Amino acid sequence: MKRLAFVLLVAVIALSPLMLFAADAVPTEKDAVAASRAVKLSEKLRCLVCQNQTIADSNAELAQDLRRQIHEQIAAGRSDDEIVDYMVARYGDFVLYQPPVKPTTFLLWAGPALLLLFGFAVLARTLSTRRTQGEAPSLTAEEHERAARLLAGNNGTERS
């Protein structure tokens, strides 16, 4: 009997950490969706303090505050677009890692494609001029003869 009590005691002690965990709120599916939305959003937004990091990566105070804002706004039922608009209204387009397509950013978006097209145009022109210049100039009969002699190992001036 004493032994059984001991085993029970050991079992209770061994399981007690599990009870501690049980006290934590188990994340529901809704929380998980909200958390992944928050992560996705904070990966799209730039931290203005350390400008080459997203607010997901940065540990600057401002990034922490902005992550808190995102969590609160998701909890308040705002859509992703509304949250992004909220950030842009305060910090400008610079806060977006992917700049929006609009007249002022046209060169940024189209620039590489335009450069590529320009490169192709230059290439095409170069190739076409090379083709017209590349044909071997025709030789006169005399020149043909001299060329044949040169190729035969004679120096072409016939001194012998």
Add this chain to the structure above:
Amino acid sequence: MSKKLLIPLAVFVVLCAFLLVGLWRDPREVPSPLIGKPAPAFTLAQLHEPAKTLGPADLKGQVWLLNVWASWCVSCREEHPLLVELGKSKVVPIVGLNYKDESAAGKRWLAQNGDPYNVSVIDRDGRVGIDWGVYGVPETFVVDKVGTIRYKQIGPITAEALEKKILPLIRELQKS
């Protein structure tokens, strides 16, 4: 020299010009989208009299400055003498936004360094700062009579910025 060779040279010179201009621009200065927009509303407790509040609505009808400061902010010390002088001149009311600071530390800092502010308000957790697009301290906003943000100084106010931009703008806005 043939004309063909001039083209790459011209491209190179233009590129150099762009890069040279870029050298003198501060990438930390992100233009604020709030310029020309109404000042974001807030109602915050005053630093010296926490029972009283203040907000942009209370300042309608006058041109005013909002200066974001904190006792932990190092570069605030740089601009502080200029602000104290400006405060003494009584040209324009200055509201201090005590950003993410301990009130006791903030009050002590003002006692030591001088208090240029007509009123300082407490933004303990930086929420009003976010509404105003603050991403570093100090920052200073010029707000006109109808409550529109007209100018934002990012980083410490310099004597040059004060003389050439901020004061002329204030005078012009006060006339209208």
